[in-house]
Structures are given as structure tokens and as C-alpha cells.
Amino acid sequence: MNNALSILTVPAFDDNYLWIIHDGQHAVVVDPGDATPILAALTKHNLVLSAILLTHHHADHIGGVPELLKRTKVPVYGPANDHIAAVTRPLSQGDHVILPELNLTLNVIAVPGHTLGHIAYFSESQQWLFCGDTLFAGGCGRLFEGSPAQMLHSLDQLAALPDDTLVYCAHEYTMSNLRFAKEVEPENQALLARIEREQDKRDQHIPTVPSQIGLEKMTNPFLRSREPAVISRLLACGKIPVAKDDVSHFAALREWKNHYR
Secondary structure, rough: OOOOOEEEEEEEEOOOEEEEOOOOEEEEOOOOOOOHHHHHHHOOOEEEEEEEEEEOOHHHOOHHHHHHHOOOOOOOOEOOOOOOOOOOOOOOOOOOEHHHHHHHHHHEEOOOOOOOOOOEEEEEOOOEEEEOEEEEEEEEOOOOOHHHHHHHHHHHHHHEEEEEEEEOOOOOHHHHHHHHHHHHHHOHHHHHHHHHHHHHHOOOOOOOOOHHHHHHHHHHHHHOOOOHHHHHHHOOOOOOOOOOOHHHHHHHHHHHHHOOO
């Protein structure tokens, strides 16, 4: 039996990614919005489901949970304050998820903004981050429930993780995010190079996820809202009347993206 851990990428809906962490025998599913592709992947790889991890309450992240639980009764880990009826192991900032079948421990990070109760899971040993709809490759989630101040703090927590941390976000939004990033920082050479690399992946139907924290810090405008070039661009494009504070700049950037193209 192979005890090394791997992650399966399971596409769902139009642009979702569902994640299966496994050791060749046991599997833990992250944000199973649709049970059908998860069940197919478990069968194909001869895996037994041992737990479900949820980041937030939106249907495309939890919709497959009831069907999975009909097949196998497993613990469901999820945010304590995000109104998910299926959660049996509620989690808050600083908690740890111990998955003995995989010999894996995950640290829980509260990342409100997209929803008020949103959490992320970070493995120090593997340097994996499962962040739902908080941090995207090249972008961040919309603020459906939280405030700009909350989201900025959430992103700051994720940006503080090691640079080589792999970012397993939940959507293939990368190219549209990077088009906006180029609008914000048209002279960012790391960004321009990234656009070419990621477009090449998409042309070959290869996922652009996972990303890495270090790459996001160089190219993601929402992790760069304090950069002088970004603030200057907000001023030049009339998105802020004057330079103010970090939260105001982040809020203006998020609002710009909300209405971009």
C-alpha cells in the first residue's frame, strides 16, 4: 500500500474544483458540491471515504454532502458559524483537524469575508492550503457577507503562510482574474509572465490550480493592495479620490473587480 499522500483534482459544474486527499486507500473530500464526480473518483481509484471537510455554506461546496453520507457515515468538519446542518465537527480559528487514517493534521484558519463563517485548512507538513472561495489564483472571493476589513485580514493571514504553500482554491477563475490584475498593474513583469504560463495551461485544458502563496504575493492584486503602484493606479483610474488607508484601498479594488468587464 502506498502511504504517500496525494490530491485528486475533481472538476464539477462549470468551473469548480473539488479536492480528494488520499493515501491510495483512505480519502478525505474537500467541499464536495456534487456527489456524482466524487463517487466516480472514489470508485475509479478504489478509495474509501473517511471524512468530509467544508469551508463555507454555499451550495456548490456542500451540495453533495447528503448523498455522500447516504453511502458512508463519516465525520463532517466545517465552520462553527456558517449555518451548515451537516457539520458534526464544528471548527473555529486555531482548531486542529486530526485525520488519523491519513496521518494528517490540518490547522484551521478563520477567513471571514466571502461568508462570515468561512474557514480554511492548512497542512504544515505538506504545505497545502484549502481556502474555498477566499483566495483564488490571481484573485479573491466576492464579499457576500463580510466587510472589506475582514477580507483584508483574512487574506493577510493566508499571505503570511510559507511562499511555497500550494493554494487549492475552489474555482478555475484564473484567466479572468489575471486580466483584471493586468488592468491594475500593467507593468508587473511577474504578472505578464504568469499570464502567458497560465494561458498555455488553459489552452491544453490543464488546471491552473493549485497556485502558490509566493506567486500570489507577486501577481495577485488583492494581496498587493498596499503596493504604491496599485494605489497609484486606483488614483489614476478614479477608483479612489485620494490615498487613504489600507482598507479603503482594498475595498476600492474589490469594487472595481465586481464591475470589471
